[in-house]
Amino acid sequence: MSRKKNLRRLNVLVTAQTLYNLDRLAKMEGDRNIGRAIDKLTREKMMRLNPHRCAKCGKPKPIVCTVDGAPWCEACFDRALGLGRKVGNEDPSGI
Numbered sequence: 687m688s689r690k691k692n693l694r695r696l697n698v699l700v701t702a703q704t705l706y707n708l709d710r711l712a713k714m715e716g717d718r719n720i721g722r723a724i725d726k727l728t729r730e731k732m733m734r735l736n737p738h739r740c741a742k743c744g745k746p747k748p749i750v751c752t753v754d755g756a757p758w759c760e761a762c763f764d765r766a767l768g769l770g771r772k773v774g775n776e777d778p779s780g781i
Contacts, residue, residue, distance in 0.1 A: 696721070742766075 700708070705720075712723040738749050741756035749757040753766070 696724075698724075 708720045708723050711727070712718070712720050715723060715726065717723055734748075738757050739746050740749065740759035740762055741753075742758050742762035745759065747759035747761070750760045751758055751763055753763070758766075
């Protein structure tokens with residue numbers, strides 16, 4: 687594994703409460719430093735802000751889950767679970 691990483695130094699001024707919470711988040715994740723907790727929070731926030739394309743329908747929508755590693759939107763996920771069907775539209779002939 688390469689020792690070179692794409693890292694930059696950052697000085698951050700935060701309140702005591704924010705520092706305490708960042709330290710708690712870093713410990714919960716098992717990280718040794720707060721910088722990694724900041725990285726993780728930033729990545730998670732950016733994933734929520736940027737709409738990704740659903741692997742099922744191909745439309746840019748907010749992603750609610752991944753199925754076999756592929757991002758799916760809420761509508762496709764509901765259809766796959768059968769939650770998208772309307773009750774009462776069954777074919778009376780039973781076919």
